[in-house]
Amino acid sequence: MIDFIQEFIDSKSLSENSRNAYFYxxxxxxxxVDGKVSKEKLxxxxxxxAPLKTSAKKRKISAVNQFLYFLYDTERLDRFYxxxxxxxxxxxxxxxxxxxxxxxxxxSSYQAGQLIALLMIELGLSSSDLQxxxxxxxxxxxxxxxxxxxxxxxxLEVPAKLLxxxxxxxxxEQIYLFDNQGKxxxxxxxxxxxxxxxxxxGLEDLSAQDMRRQYVxxxxxxxxxxxxxxxxxxxxxxxxxxxxxx
Numbered sequence: 001m002i003d004f005i006q007e008f009i010d011s012k013s014l015s016e017n018s019r020n021a022y023f024y025x026x027x028x029x030x031x032x033v034d035g036k037v038s039k040e041k042l043x044x045x046x047x048x049x050a051p052l053k054t055s056a057k058k059r060k061i062s063a064v065n066q067f068l069y070f071l072y073d074t075e076r077l078d079r080f081y082x083x084x085x086x087x088x089x090x091x092x093x094x095x096x097x098x099x100x101x102x103x104x105x106x107x108s109s110y111q112a113g114q115l116i117a118l119l120m121i122e123l124g125l126s127s128s129d130l131q132x133x134x135x136x137x138x139x140x141x142x143x144x145x146x147x148x149x150x151x152x153x154x155x156l157e158v159p160a161k162l163l164x165x166x167x168x169x170x171x172x173e174q175i176y177l178f179d180n181q182g183k184x185x186x187x188x189x190x191x192x193x194x195x196x197x198x199x200x201x202g203l204e205d206l207s208a209q210d211m212r213r214q215y216v217x218x219x220x221x222x223x224x225x226x227x228x229x230x231x232x233x234x235x236x237x238x239x240x241x242x243x244x245x246x
Contacts, residue, residue: 001037001071002030008070013150015128025063037068037081046083096244098221099214103201105161111169112178113197116190120211121218122162124233127190127208133177140167147234154234216244 005026009019032048033041045064049057061083072080101121108114119125125133129147137146143163147154158166166177175182178190191208198206212233219229226245230238 001035001076002027004071004074004076005030005067008067011070021059022063025060026067029060029064029067037071037077039081042081042083096217098217099206101214105165108197108200110193110197110200113193113195113200115166115169115178116194117197117211118162118165120194120208121214122159123156124212124215124219124229126212127187129234130178130190131184131187135170135174135177135179138166138170138177149234152234154232156232213244216241220244 005023008026009022012022014022029045032045046061049060052060065082068077068081068083071077099121101117104114104117104121116127116130119130123145125147129149132148133145137148138144138158139146140163143158143160145156145158147156170177173179176184178185180189194208194211195204198204216229216233219232224232226238226241230241233241235241
């Protein structure tokens with residue numbers, strides 16, 4: 001059964017980090033059931049997850065259930081087995097307070113982190129979105145930015161103030177918007193640059209996820225619909241945003 005893990009992972013559109021996480025979780029699962037699926041072995045595996053945090057348990061069960069369905073769908077198993085998970089993640093109330101981010105445009109010595117923060121809060125981009133952005137993706141004439149990820153292309157309108165800032169800080173030698181001698185920077189680099197910029201404003205408690213939340217809240221306040229915001233974020237479903245619109 002372990003021979004089918006790579007085939008299963010290759011059948012999905014995943015980032016490198018997600019591929020590694022799936023492979024690790026599924027390898028653990030196959031070893032735990034000794035390569036043989038039965039109700040008894042699945043019950044033992046499920047019991048072995050008991051000490052884990054709910055979030056980790058939920059991730060592993062989701063990966064295994066997808067793998068089990070793949071084995072059934074490709075006729076490697078004669079029936080569909082499924083793990084159950086009755087635990088629910090504790091939900092925190094969503095803060096709907098709008099952040100005044102006008103200070104983000106003030107002159108700063110942390111220019112990379114400043115642009116990262118602006119792209120996150122103005123366009124809702126994630127760190128992985130930012131990694132792949134090239135200068136050629138920015139159309140200055142029509143003030144739009146093309147974001148390509150996992151075969152999906154989003155065309156986002158760039159506010160005039162952000163376009164001015166971006167244009168003023170681009171050079172002809174750049175390939176990537178955040179250019180590391182013709183290559184993209186690591187996600188850790190983006191994290192460090194954002195953290196340093198936010199700390200310079202006394203906002204060190206904010207995270208990249210908070211930036212994206214603020215994008216949703218500001219778009220809602222501007223009258224954008226749930227579906228519009230969902231499309232701009234590249235989400236497959238608007239369900240995860242409903243909590244902001246309720």
